[in-house]
Amino acid sequence: MHHSYLDKYARRDSPMHRLNARTKLLLFTSLVVFVAAVPRPGLVVSAVLALSVFTFGAIAKIPISYLIIRSAVIIPFTGFAVLSFALTMTEGEMYWQWGPFALTSEGIGRSAYLLLRAWMAVSFMILLINTTPFNQLVNALRCFRIPSIFVLLLSFFYRYLYLLWDEAERMQRARNLRYFGGFWKKQAALIGNMVTSLFIKSYERAERAQLAMQSRGWDGRLRYARIESLRGADIFTLVISGAGIVILWVIQVL
Amino acid sequence: MGYSGVMNSSVIKASGLTFRYSDGTPAIEDISMDVREGESLAVIGPNGAGKSTLLLALMGLLPCGGDISVFGQTLNQKSAKSIRRRMALVFQDPDDQLFMPVLEEDVAFGPINLGLDADEVSRRVEKALSQMNLTDKRQRPPHHLSVGEKRRAALATALSMEADVLLLDEPTSSLDPASRHELTEYLASFSATLIITTHDLNLAKRLCTKCLLLSEGRQAAYGPSEQILDDIELLRQHRLAAPK
Numbered sequence A: 001m002h003h004s005y006l007d008k009y010a011r012r013d014s015p016m017h018r019l020n021a022r023t024k025l026l027l028f029t030s031l032v033v034f035v036a037a038v039p040r041p042g043l044v045v046s047a048v049l050a051l052s053v054f055t056f057g058a059i060a061k062i063p064i065s066y067l068i069i070r071s072a073v074i075i076p077f078t079g080f081a082v083l084s085f086a087l088t089m090t091e092g093e094m095y096w097q098w099g100p101f102a103l104t105s106e107g108i109g110r111s112a113y114l115l116l117r118a119w120m121a122v123s124f125m126i127l128l129i130n131t132t133p134f135n136q137l138v139n140a141l142r143c144f145r146i147p148s149i150f151v152l153l154l155s156f157f158y159r160y161l162y163l164l165w166d167e168a169e170r171m172q173r174a175r176n177l178r179y180f181g182g183f184w185k186k187q188a189a190l191i192g193n194m195v196t197s198l199f200i201k202s203y204e205r206a207e208r209a210q211l212a213m214q215s216r217g218w219d220g221r222l223r224y225a226r227i228e229s230l231r232g233a234d235i236f237t238l239v240i241s242g243a244g245i246v247i248l249w250v251i252q253v254l
Numbered sequence B: 001m002g003y004s005g006v007m008n009s010s011v012i013k014a015s016g017l018t019f020r021y022s023d024g025t026p027a028i029e030d031i032s033m034d035v036r037e038g039e040s041l042a043v044i045g046p047n048g049a050g051k052s053t054l055l056l057a058l059m060g061l062l063p064c065g066g067d068i069s070v071f072g073q074t075l076n077q078k079s080a081k082s083i084r085r086r087m088a089l090v091f092q093d094p095d096d097q098l099f100m101p102v103l104e105e106d107v108a109f110g111p112i113n114l115g116l117d118a119d120e121v122s123r124r125v126e127k128a129l130s131q132m133n134l135t136d137k138r139q140r141p142p143h144h145l146s147v148g149e150k151r152r153a154a155l156a157t158a159l160s161m162e163a164d165v166l167l168l169d170e171p172t173s174s175l176d177p178a179s180r181h182e183l184t185e186y187l188a189s190f191s192a193t194l195i196i197t198t199h200d201l202n203l204a205k206r207l208c209t210k211c212l213l214l215s216e217g218r219q220a221a222y223g224p225s226e227q228i229l230d231d232i233e234l235l236r237q238h239r240l241a242a243p244k
């Protein structure tokens, strides 16, 4: 039980944490949509957005180091795109060239923006899941008319991901106790066996969980408990952040 | 029928119960039992004897041969849903039982499915959580609970059903002796009819008036607890340690 949880700070207490899950879902997804929709944010807009990441982080009492380390997940995903932008653009001032590769002002500018936007989008998502317990997030999705079966799958995914992780870790440990090195081929066969048995275990677990649901009256239809309503602080946050996003948009377009 | 005036009425009754898993494993064969009002049953036997399968069968969750009736009503496809409103099952592995993201939602799952209104659901959730001493853990995801807490959590999800029959699959396995004792005493205070599978014959002796000994899916012995739990030779034959 020592995996670093993706939502390590979700159950802390802060003004951010106390907001309704729907408010935060709306706030952070609009910010992500904004970042995605504006291909080249100006200097002011970029600065405001980047600053907002740290401001939200500070209000939610999430350490900056955690935000930065967690957001490094974008590197493998965007690294290739950023590099290819940086090395293949030929517009703008040329600094360096070798065969088809070139380093230009335009290329550097574009890749920097790409990296910045990816970082901001991921940071907003990290802020969302670290200020909202997953069950509340899932319930909030339901309010936005996401199909309920999808919502249920998502909550099972969260529940059983950690279980699967633990199971994989236990198997890995058991294997390491009896494995003393060897050929690649042997290694590959071992991994194959582990994946197969992990798959079978999950399948059997799913069967039992289904029986457990059935024995508690589950008949395939979803019924839900009450949803918390929005409070003053939520309305305030939504109005202010909505206005903020509109202002940023106007600055960007002008 | 002549006796029904003096005997308590039947809670759960089975005859000739047989079930094979789809791979051909005969898990239980020709099991018959009758648990009456005020009684409780311990299903004992070594690993693989068919104890868990029997509980699933009694809940009407497996398509098996033979007859089951609960409170005099025959269990079949049609009646299963309404009969299950009066029964609650706790799985051996709490990770099978707890499938919602946080404990509180898991405890509410059953009552919500029963179609109860929101106030009644929250009343039952409060009650079950406080009975199992978990009120302060209500917002925890199950992977943030200790083994003992998970066990009690699994029990709370069944308690909130407020069922008349409680079926428990090895409720004290993997618990330390103190928690085992604590849980046993919890169970002793319940008013529901208990059907408990276990290797823990002390638990059986403390809680159950009747005993069903399973061996390789067959009924090796069935009768009053004192008779079976004192038959040391019989217990040894079936790899069970006699109660103290």
Ligand SMILES: Nc1ncnc2c1ncn2[C@@H]1O[C@H](COP(=O)(O)OP(=O)(O)O)[C@@H](O)[C@H]1O
Pocket: B021, B022, B023, B025, B026, B027, B045, B046, B047, B048, B049, B050, B051, B052, B053, B054
């Ligand atoms: N899902 C399953 N598929 C096939 N065989 C099973 C399954 N579950 C249990 N069995 C088999 O059925 C028999 C009885 O199992 P079970 O009821 O789990 O025993 P117990 O609970 O007494 O340990 C065992 O031989 C077991 O291997």
Ligand SMILES: [Mg+2]
Pocket: B051, B052, B053, B092, B169
């Ligand atoms: Mg079992």
